[in-house]
Amino acid sequence: MFFFFTCGTQDFSGALKGFEHIRVVCPRCHNSSVVAIKRRNFFTFCFIPIIPLSWGEELRCTICQYHQSTSKEQLIGMQSQGAPAAPPQPQHK
Template identity: 45%
Template sequence: MFLFLPILCGISHFDKEYDQTPAHNNIYCPNCHNFSVRPIKRREFFAVYWVPIVPLYWGKQLHCPICNWRQDFKNQAELDKVLTEQNNIKRN
């Protein structure tokens, strides 16, 4: 007897706040022009039956929850540079 069992697979992602610093909230989004971007830690996995198996991406991103825009950043120095540039945008 032949038994057909479908294998369900896909990509699971887990987002977590980068930190709780109030200065890191409400960064300007270049895509939708809102002040809603926040830094996050993102992990993506290949999953079988909703169980994460193989890590595909592990890093830090700037993420806009309104338009789903994302940009990678590597360290705190890059994030501080973005925040410095944001102060110029907010003043104008």
């Protein structure tokens, strides 16, 4: 009797909720294609995720796969810089 088992790693990363609209210019390929993702890599046994190997937030280019770790504070800063400035409020005397 012969049993064949498959072990390995798999990436279950996805878009980071609340930061889907952030687009940054990639320092490697110079395209505006870097997005914020939630990184989740797992050790898998028979294609079933068993042990988490790494997790966190990162910026990843969808074209050249450049990636850089980031934090929610940095993403909030990017989000506030990209938002249009509010018009100045009139001052009443």
